[in-house]
Amino acid sequence: MDDQDSRRWEYEILRPPRGETKKEAANPKAEINELADEGWQLVETIDYSSGGTKYIIFERPRPNDGDVP
Template sequence: MVQKWDYKTVNPSESYAGVEVLSNDPESALNQLGDEGWELVETVEENIGKSKYLVFKRPRSEDIALD
């Protein structure tokens, strides 16, 4: 069986679940994501617009078997 993943990207200058991700205390938004099963795996920064994205992953509920 091969583990499949779901991915989510979050722009920290915006909000997630009604909480500013880069507020003075980002723990609330990060805990919300953790409660939903998301794990932070990478930060991606674009030099052009100086945008930064947080990349999260979590296991899909279904595994598939290789034939």
């Protein structure tokens, strides 16, 4: 097994801001850029069946015990 196969991952979930219409009320670009600055990468989105994004899922490699976070 190589290093890529043994890598552990951690996940972050962003829920886009919602208004009274129950659809996205604001662009989550600032929050997404903050997560990217912290090393998070987009994995996928989960959408409502009627349209609109419910969750945005990110992942990044989890530091090993000897790594400095």
